[in-house]
Amino acid sequence: MDPAVQEKSKEEYSKSLGNRHVQMIAIGGAIGVGLFLGAGGRLAQAGPALILSYAVCGIAAYFVMRALGELVLHNPSSGSFVTYARRFIGPWAGFAAGWMYWLNWAMTGIAEITAVAIYVHKWLPDVPQWVTALIALGVLLGVNMLSVRLFGELEFWFSVIKVLAIVVFLAVGAGLVLSAAQVGDTTAGVHNLTGHGGFFPSGIGITLMTLQAVVFAYAAIEVVGITAGETKNPEKVLPKAINGVVWRIAIFYVGSVVLLAMLLPWSAYRGGESPFVTVFTLLGIPGIGDVMNAVVLTAALSSCNSGLYSTGRILRALAEKGEAPAFVGRMNKRQVPFGGILFTAGAYLLGVGLNYLVPTEAFDIAVAVSSIGVVSTWATLLICQMRLRKAVLAGEIEQPSYRMPGAPYTGWLTLGFLGLVLVLMGFSTGPEKIAFYSIPVVVVVLAVGWRLVSRNRVVAGRAPTRSR
Secondary structure, eight states: OOGGGOOHHHHHSOOOBOHHHHHHHHHHHTSOHHHHTHHHHHHHHHGGGHHHHHHHHHHHHHHHHHHHHHHHHHOOOTTHHHHHHHHHTOHHHHHHHHHHHHHHHHHHHHHHHHHHHHHHHHHOTTSOHHHHHHHHHHHHHHHHHHOHHHHHHHHHHHHHHHHHHHHHHHHHHHHHHHTTOEETTEEOSGGGGTTTTOSSTTOHHHHHHTHHHHHHHTTTTTHHHHGGGGBSSHHHHHHHHHHHHHHHIIIIIIIHHHHHHHHSOGGGOOTTSOHHHHHHHHTTOTTHHHHHHHHHHHHHHHHHHHHHHHHHHHHHHHHTTTSSOGGGGOOOTTSOOHHHHHHHHHHHHHHHHHHHHOTTTHHHHHHHHHHHHHHHHHHHHHHHHHHHHHHHHTTSSOOOSSOOTTTTHHHHHHHHHHHHHHHHHTTOSSHHHHHHHTHHHHHHHHHHHHHHHHHHHHHHHHHHHHHO
């Protein structure tokens, strides 16, 4: 491992996360509100063909994670892809990658606290969404500010609940399909995949348009890479966590959507309600819908919790290089980067305001903008892996023991897919179109920001000379 690329922050963080924490954080990252809430609206939009969208995006996510694994084994760092972008692309890439990741999580956090408000609204319809969102933010902020260990424990149990819920759903759903059980007014079975307008009831074009939202569903799988700087024995623990993404994607995501499409006609689902809650409510078992609603509420809290954690570390990595305000790089006595966490929480407050102004559209708007950050982060990891491989072939650095299969061809194919997702956003008629046309604005802001950072470095470097 090259000592020159070791982050100072790596030595200062507490090594409080053990194997069980990292394993469950990795699982939790692969199960979020994009599945628990977003799948309902997308099923209503594209029908059973949504299965293909989840499968294709899952393949892309798998290669991204394998690329991340190779980079992590080369250099475990809490700076994650910011560190790798600086090392393998250039200082400007680290700056851009860090802030795009922050944009991703700022918008994701808004989507998550919006989801929390939507779930609670089922029980407390008279409580405004923004009030619930604000309370959720306050609780999670307190947890992240106290200690890494507390974050790890909370996320561990959040993930346990999510995994158990998915396992129960898969078991119950499979049983209902195999027994052709009655779910509401419909009989569960394979016939629901094609019996209500065909497998592509809305056309192939609409299915392609769902890719952007499904990519968002896989967001946060990269959080496990950020835990590297606070993990005991990362060389042993992290490959196992990353390898687990393969079967998680196949079973939890694709498997769940397949069952959802077979349990009910696609037209029975709707946006604004978890499809899992829809299914369990229609089973007619007293209280089962409320139990599932509590589970998906936990999933939203979990993802928001991870967002505060990961952006705190990424912002600190930026601050150490003078690429973010000095405040966001500050650590407290518990070795928690409280400045970065507070900075992200401030962005989440804007989400509270969005829930006040446009409560019915807040989730979709946040998802659309967040997807730009997801695509940017994944592309950065893939490019860094390509540069790492090039350096290995040139004999400049040692080959990591963990490798990306099919490189470099799989990397190029995945990059092409991510480019397609961005292009398709431009053809949307919803919030995705707004996000697409905001890309030039984001690029200009990043370019101006990098120019200012570079100028400040030059001035700082000349200051001692002028003082002589």
